[in-house]
Amino acid sequence: MTAKAPLVSVIIPAWNLWDLTRGCPESLHAHTPGGVLEVIVVDNGSTDATASDLEPLGRSLFGELFRPIRLPENKGFAVASNLGAAQARAGRLLFLNNDTLGTPGWLPPLLRALDDDARLGAVGPLLLYPDTDRVQHCGIAFTPSLATEHLYANFPATHPAVAARRPLQAITGAALLMERTLFADCGGFHEGYLNGSEDLELCWRIRERGLKLACVAESRVYHPESRTPGRRDHDAANAARLNRRCSGCFGPDLHKLAGRDGFDLALTPWLETYLTLPPTRESELLAEHADFEPGRCWQALQADPLWQSGYELLAAFLEEHGRYLEASGVRLLHCYFFPTLPGYRRLALVAAQAGNPDLAGQAARKIEHVTGLLEDPEPLVRKARGLARWARRAGEREVGALYEDWLTDLGLPLEGDGPNDGPDDMGE
Known part of the structure; x- marks a missing residue:
């Protein structure tokens, strides 16, 4: 058979x-x-x-x-x-x-x-x-x-x-x-x-x-x-x-994809994209947790993992009570979802306090990398201008506004001599 x-x-x-x-x-x-x-x-x-x-x-x-x-x-x-x-x-x-x-x-x-x-x-x-x-x-x-x-x-x-x-x-x-x-x-x-x-x-x-x-x-x-x-x-x-x-x-x-689920897109100063909650939801969560309790805050972060203020509140509480190992885990998630230089600096410090030199080193390398990008902003400016123009032509108003606002924050106009006129780094 x-x-x-x-x-x-x-x-x-x-x-x-x-x-x-x-x-x-x-x-x-x-x-x-x-x-x-x-x-x-x-x-x-x-x-x-x-x-x-x-x-x-x-x-x-x-x-x-x-x-x-x-x-x-x-x-x-x-x-x-x-x-x-x-x-x-x-x-x-x-x-x-x-x-x-x-x-x-x-x-x-x-x-x-x-x-x-x-x-x-x-x-x-x-x-x-x-x-x-x-x-x-x-x-x-x-x-x-x-x-x-x-x-x-x-x-x-x-x-x-x-x-x-x-x-x-x-x-x-x-x-x-x-x-x-x-x-x-x-x-x-x-x-x-x-x-x-x-x-x-x-x-x-x-x-x-x-x-x-x-x-x-x-x-x-x-x-x-x-x-x-x-x-x-x-x-x-x-x-x-x-x-x-x-x-x-x-x-x-x-x-x-994020918009379908109620999330917004944001940009770091070095043009890295990340997702956020709408401001109204962020405010609602802050009001709900005006009387802070760490267990409730952690549960809220499971339901709303993009609640930016929640990570800061919880990490600060844990650090204040000397619970650096737990705090470093919260800071790590915070930096993953919301990449900022101050966040990486705080992660490096708390990881060191927790006795985790590997994590502290990862944060330090990220700080060095980001600092290097920001020291020469011209490539970022060219990229932002190109993507803003592409978004305008493609009818992607929300995306275009992101890059236009980024340029505005630097006091720069949309128009420029940048060669980048749209997405071009596929798969990176």
Whole structure:
């Protein structure tokens, strides 16, 4: 009798970091019924225990449904994923980073999403940080300058905005499920990229065929985010290649996605975008917490993670009572959501008081980087003028007003000699 074919072929590229890699197939085995998954791990020439321990572990967990592929050297994510896809037997492919961890019931919501909507080309789970249960990924958004962001990163997983369905231009390749035939029709992952942007191009190829993308919040997978050494080394080259191959394929949408959920877009002095609550909601929360109580304040920050004053109130209280470790965690979230130089300076100080030199050092490096940007404002001015003109032509009044106000605060006119006349740093 012929064994029943698996429903999904899981393709996991790996390179060293065995302590992380082993947890991925173990979690899939623990939280998925037997016989459903074919697990293909493509070892990109690992030199650690991955080389010797991967196959015995995989066979013990999945038997004949485990298929190791060993490469003599590191060929990168795209090549490894394409090789795994070429040998897959299931009709659906799940591309999965080796540092992800499945949770109970993670797979059925993804399968149902594809079954229930023929217009969906690919779906991904809600990716969460394992130590906080906060969002790592619920979709990729594009800022006005076409930089990519993980939408609502570090929001509590229970926040209503996280679970909302929305039109997405891209989702991450860290956990992506799609039909094998569609993957082949799209040409797979383009192999000219090196560990970055190949998932963005694939998402464009899927949308090019009139299909949609979705993050399925009912499916939850833990992802600590890439710890592969040198993971960001090729970002600039990957972004340039993406811009050449997919110029005009993506458009700014962060302001639109956030606006649907009742949030506003703001700019730092160095033109970094961030989200805020509308001023009326900020004022309402301040009035509600006029009689400050730390527990209530923390609960309010779970419901309204963009309540800027709440972080300041809570951190100041904790610092006043010598609770520097807790205060540094609050300051870190504050700086993540609301990047300011005073905020980074305060984080560096409190982290040092908490005995966390690594966090203090990260804050210090951010201060140095931002200070360097502000010392030579002319590139920022050219960028702001270009984006303001683009927004005006595109009918994006709210976005245009952001950059015009930024220029006004510096006492500068909109018109100038800047060459930047629109979004041009795709994928950075």
